[in-house]
Every structure is written in structure tokens, then in C-alpha cells.
Amino acid sequence: MAKFIFKLESILSIKTKLEDQAKAEYGIEVMKLREEEHKLSLLERRKHGFEQQLFEALNDRLVVLVIKRLEDSVENLKYNIKLQIAVIKRQEEMVARAREKLDNAMKERKIYEKLKEKAFEEFKAEVNAQEQKEIDQLVSFRFRSAGESED
DSSP states (O other), X not given: XXXXXXXXXXXXXXXXXXXXXXXXXXXXXXXXXXXXXXXXXXXXXXXXXXXXXXXXXXXXXOOHXXXXXXXXXXXXXXXXXXXXXXXXXXXXXXXXXXXXXXXXXXXXHHHHHHXXXXXXXXXXHHHHHHHHHHHHHHHHHHHHHXXXXXO
């Protein structure tokens, strides 16, 4: 029996590897995004802590130096939070690009898999037709042989 050979198997293999690579890149970019979001969370907690200390310092005795230091710390953290938000937005864009690359790789792989499926179906139809032809020849040969022996 004939063996099925897909002419574009090497391309399908490459497309599968590209998809795997895109999945890995996407995972890395998502992981980086989570790290940046965690950094933002830490900055916001620190800011909240300094704001709490500032609030307590304002309600206690007025120590101008402490209050000024706490205000500066809060303002510095607000600035760092803005910077971190910008970093997160950039990382979200990187994740979106990586996702788009992954989607394209998946589409290309699926196209070649569909081509392979169609080629395999055609191969099976050809094999089936060949087998049917052989069966028909065998039946007609037997029928002729049986007809000749009766004469």
C-alpha cells in the first residue's frame, strides 16, 4: 500500500516551531507585565503608608521637618507611580504585539494543517479508487474465468 507523503510537511513543521516560539515570547511578555504591575502595587502601598504617616504627623505635634519629609516622599512616590504606569502601558503594548504574532503563527499553522488534511483525504480517495479498481478487475477476471470453464 502507498504511503502518504505531504509535500509541505517541512513548511508545516517550521510553522509549528514558529508558533511555539511565539507562544514562548507571549508568555515572557505576560510575565514581564505581571512583574511591572506588581512593582506598581508595591509603590502604591508605600505611598499609602507615607500618606498615613503624614496624616498622623499632621494630627500630632507639628514637626515641620517630619511633615516636609513625608510630603516629599509622597510626591516622589506619585511621580514613580506615574512612571510605572507608563512602563505598564508599554509592556501591555508588547504583550499585544506578542499576542498578534502568536495569532498569526497559529493561523498559518492551521492553514498548512488544513492543506495536509485535504491532501490526506485526496490520498485516501486515490487509494480507495485504486483498490476498487483492483477489486473490479479481480471480480471481472473471476467472472470471465468462471464463464470460460462452463463452456
